[in-house]
Structures are given as C-alpha cells and as structure tokens.
Amino acid sequence: xxxxxxxxxxxxxxxxxxxxxxxxxxxxxxxxxxxxxxxxxxxxxxxxxxxxxxxxxxxxxxxxxxxxxxxxxxxxxxxxxxxxxxxxxxxxxxxxxxxxxxxxxxxxxxxxxx
Numbered sequence: 412x413x414x415x416x417x418x419x420x421x422x423x424x425x426x427x428x429x430x431x432x433x434x435x436x437x438x439x440x441x442x443x444x445x446x447x448x449x450x451x452x453x454x455x456x457x458x459x460x461x462x463x464x465x466x467x468x469x470x471x472x473x474x475x476x477x478x479x480x481x482x483x484x485x486x487x488x489x490x491x492x493x494x495x496x497x498x499x500x501x502x503x504x505x506x507x508x509x510x511x512x513x514x515x516x517x518x519x520x521x522x523x524x525x
Contacts, residue, residue: 434477455489458491482502
C-alpha cells in the first residue's frame with residue numbers, strides 16, 4: 412500500500428504560513444489518515460521567506476512527516492545558495508514536476524491562496 416500524501420502548493424509567503432497551520436490541523440484530525448505532507452514551493456518571494464527566523468520556527472514546529480520541496484528552476488532565479496535553505500527543504504528539479512509526480516502517485520492536491 413502506498414503512502415497517503417497531501418501536497419500543498421505554495422506560491423506566496425502568506426500561503427506558506429497558511430500551509431503550516433493547515434498541516435498542523437490535518438495531522439491533528441483523527442478522522443483522516445495522512446502518512447506524509449509535502450509543501451511544494453515555486454515562488455521566489457516564498458523561497459526567500461524560508462530564510463526568515465519566524466518562518467524557520469514555524470516549519471520547525473512541524474513533525475518530520477512534513478517535507479518542503481523547493482523548485483530548483485525558481486531557486487536558480489534568486490541569489491539564495493542551496494546551503495542557506497532550512498535543513499528540511501529539499502530542492503527538486505521543478506515545482507510543477509514534483510506536484511505532477513505526487514498527484515500521479517495518488518497525493519491529495521491542495522492549492523493555497525492568500
């Protein structure tokens with residue numbers, strides 16, 4: 412049986428905070444089983460927000476079953492080195508590719524807006 416995954420598509424700094432709150436809520440909901448949550452980021456400002464101490468603390472409050480995927484295409488259009496990203500952030504080839512893979516593997520897709 413494959414993992415039950417929820418993918419949050421995040422394209423603004425405000426929706427990143429929303430994703431953190433919703434991840435906590437989803438994991439606390441005993442009526443649904445989720446093995447893993449993937450937060451996929453494909454926006455330059457949101458990648459930059461990952462470096463903010465408050466955002467780092469918010470992400471640090473999440474369990475290890477929540478992963479953060481950062482679009483390499485977008486990251487390459489910033490001056491942020493890979494090594495400056497939080498340790499839980501994984502750089503993926505493309506955000507849309509990661510979302511496609513996750514959905515192909517059966518993940519629930521949630522697009523977050525401000």
